Amino acid sequence: MAEDLVLDTAIRDWVLIPLSVVMVLIGILRHFVSKLMRSSQVPDAKIVKEGQLIVRARNLRAGANFIPPRSFRARRFYFSNEENGLLHVPKGQAPNPQAQMFSDPNMAMDMMKKNLSMIIPQTLTFAWVNFFFSGFVAAKIPFPLTQRFRSMLQNGIDLSTVDVSYVSSRSWYFLNLFGLRGLFSLILGEDNATDDTQRMMQMSGFGFDPTKSLGAEKDSLDIVQHDWALPKFEQRAEAVLRKILS
Amino acid sequence: MVSKTEETQLSNLETQVDNGGGGAWEYLCLVRKLKVRRSDRVLKHGLSILNDPKKRSSLGPDEWTLYEQVAVAAMDCQSLDVAKDCIKVLQKKFPESKRVGRLEGMLLEAKGAWAEAEKAYSSLLEDNPLDQVIHKRRVAMAKAQGNVSVAIEWLNKYLEIFMADHDAWRELAEIYVSLQMYKQAAFCYEELILSQPMIPLYHLAYADVLYTLGGLENLQNAKKYYASTIDLTGGKNTRALFGICLCSSAIGQIAKGRNKDDKESPELQSLAATALEREYKQKASDKLSLLTAALKGLKVSS
Numbered sequence: 001m002a003e004d005l006v007l008d009t010a011i012r013d014w015v016l017i018p019l020s021v022v023m024v025l026i027g028i029l030r031h032f033v034s035k036l037m038r039s040s041q042v043p044d045a046k047i048v049k050e051g052q053l054i055v056r057a058r059n060l061r062a063g064a065n066f067i068p069p070r071s072f073r074a075r076r077f078y079f080s081n082e083e084n085g086l087l088h089v090p091k092g093q094a095p096n097p098q099a100q101m102f103s104d105p106n107m108a109m110d111m112m113k114k115n116l117s118m119i120i121p122q123t124l125t126f127a128w129v130n131f132f133f134s135g136f137v138a139a140k141i142p143f144p145l146t147q148r149f150r151s152m153l154q155n156g157i158d159l160s161t162v163d164v165s166y167v168s169s170r171s172w173y174f175l176n177l178f179g180l181r182g183l184f185s186l187i188l189g190e191d192n193a194t195d196d197t198q199r200m201m202q203m204s205g206f207g208f209d210p211t212k213s214l215g216a217e218k219d220s221l222d223i224v225q226h227d228w229a230l231p232k233f234e235q236r237a238e239a240v241l242r243k244i245l246s
Numbered sequence: 247m248v249s250k251t252e253e254t255q256l257s258n259l260e261t262q263v264d265n266g267g268g269g270a271w272e273y274l275c276l277v278r279k280l281k282v283r284r285s286d287r288v289l290k291h292g293l294s295i296l297n298d299p300k301k302r303s304s305l306g307p308d309e310w311t312l313y314e315q316v317a318v319a320a321m322d323c324q325s326l327d328v329a330k331d332c333i334k335v336l337q338k339k340f341p342e343s344k345r346v347g348r349l350e351g352m353l354l355e356a357k358g359a360w361a362e363a364e365k366a367y368s369s370l371l372e373d374n375p376l377d378q379v380i381h382k383r384r385v386a387m388a389k390a391q392g393n394v395s396v397a398i399e400w401l402n403k404y405l406e407i408f409m410a411d412h413d414a415w416r417e418l419a420e421i422y423v424s425l426q427m428y429k430q431a432a433f434c435y436e437e438l439i440l441s442q443p444m445i446p447l448y449h450l451a452y453a454d455v456l457y458t459l460g461g462l463e464n465l466q467n468a469k470k471y472y473a474s475t476i477d478l479t480g481g482k483n484t485r486a487l488f489g490i491c492l493c494s495s496a497i498g499q500i501a502k503g504r505n506k507d508d509k510e511s512p513e514l515q516s517l518a519a520t521a522l523e524r525e526y527k528q529k530a531s532d533k534l535s536l537l538t539a540a541l542k543g544l545k546v547s548s
Contacts, residue, residue, distance in 0.1 A: 045375060045376060045407060048376055048407060048408070049406075049407050049409075052407065052408055052409045052410040052411075053409060053410075055410035056409045056410045056437075056440075056441075059410070059440045059441045060440055062440075062443075063439060063440040063441070063443040064440075066439050066440065066443045066474075067436045067439060067440060068436075068467055071433075071436050075436075230467070230470040230471065230473075230474055231470060233470060233473045233474035233477050234469070234470060234473040234514055236473070236477045237472075237473035237474070237476040237477045237481075237490075237514060238473075238513060238514050238517060240476055240477055240480060240481045241476065241481050241514070241517040241518060241520075241521050242517060243481075244480070244481045244521065245517065245520055245521060245524065
């Protein structure tokens with residue numbers, strides 16, 4: 001083990017703390033900027049209708065046994081007949097979400113805005129950190145770590161002899177970038193714009209296709225066996241009455 | 247739906263506030279959260295907060311919510327001047343807001359200026375065609391004018407998009423019943439039963455509609471739904487008990503001439519009758535004679 005490096009207190013005062021403060025401030029700024037840029041999304045009537053349709057079809061499936069057989073069959077026909085049933089999506093007519101995205105400039109614009117508010121400050125701060133603080137050893141972790149952490153903690157220092165528990169300034173930047181989420185949710189409330197992971201999830205879920213769920217709902221509705229529950233209720237009512245009369 | 251604990255909490259707060267024990271703001275919040283209609287109290291206590299500058303400013307941004315709440319309550323109580331003042335303040339604060347626009351529409355409606363209110367609502371709908379509250383206001387307006395067929399039309403249009411909104415289905419069902427369009431009402435009640443199968447009120451209403459429709463099959467179904475109501479309420483619903491008796495006797499009348507091979511639970515009727523008798527004996531013994539006479543009449547005919 002090499003001897004302990006002595007870190008100048010000026011590094012603490014002028015690198016470590018300013019970096020963290022700047023990261024926090026930038027996070028807050030980003031939150032408000034993206035709040036300003038967020039356009040209120042007007043939901044499409046068709047999408048709303050499809051959502052409601054799915055809820056209703058699901059209700060029908062769940063409560064099928066509570067309505068008379070004839071009513072159930074009429075409803076099922078209404079939902080899933082091959083000509084103009086509500087759940088029936090004609091083949092080839094299902095809109096491709098990808099194409100939809102490109103045809104709707106608003107959607108692309110929205111995504112771009114979100115991405116811009118995320119990427120621009122990140123590149124700027126990264127450039128700033130790189131320019132001013134490159135090569136600084138900014139902090140020391142009070143416990144030893146294995147060599148594998150070197151790339152994580154000593155990004156920007158190409159010395160293999162430095163003990164792994166020292167943190168370079170660039171790594172400190174990254175640690176802040178990913179580690180401040182909890183702090184932001186404390187300061188800015190739960191659903192803040194700085195939460196990147198959530199946005200990633202949204203993005204991956206972007207390809208969600210409502211017509212697919214319509215089809216799935218139709219299929220499961222088609223295989224429902226209607227077994228009217230009400231005749232049993234007469235016996236149960238009898239039992240109830242007998243119980244309160246006895 | 248208001249749960250039991252919330253209800254007791256509300257009534258506790260209510261007595262506390264009424265007796266000047268403070269907690270008016272908490273009470274108003276609870277009223278808003280539970281969406282109960284206590285317009286007179288909301289008006290009284292909300293106004294007392296709003297008229298006190300110190301209390302009002304201590305609310306912070308919630309002040310505006312309170313203005314809205316009081317405005318709606320004032321319209322409900324026909325204190326239109328108060329409502330007007332509240333809306334004016336909100337208008338000043340949020341000049342472009344659609345929510346305030348909605349309140350203005352409601353004020354016009356409360357004044358009875360139907361045409362103007364209609365105009366205001368339709369211009370709001372142009373901006374946001376999916377505003378559920380405005381759609382509902384329109385239905386309510388048509389109903390208030392006595393224009394029930396228009397109300398039905400609006401409701402149907404609304405349900406075409408928001409078809410999972412059971413409150414709207416319920417409203418439609420009640421309108422249909424009031425117009426004696428029982429087949430349509432039955433459909434709506436089926437829809438309600440589907441969305442909330444465990445609420446006995448819908449079973450009961452559906453059974454009523456089926457019984458009114460008449461015909462052997464409908465009567466048998468009605469009896470089944472009365473039975474399910476009894477099961478779901480634990481036999482505490484008097485109307486359902488009467489329903490069983492009436493249905494059985496009506497079925498008996500129709501099926502008199504025919505073969506009686508599909509004989510179904512004759513016991514249920516007598517059980518329901520005894521349960522009724524017992525209930526009357528406990529709660530209204532002076533009317534027992536009326537009941538026994540009525541039941542006898544039913545039994546004779548069967």
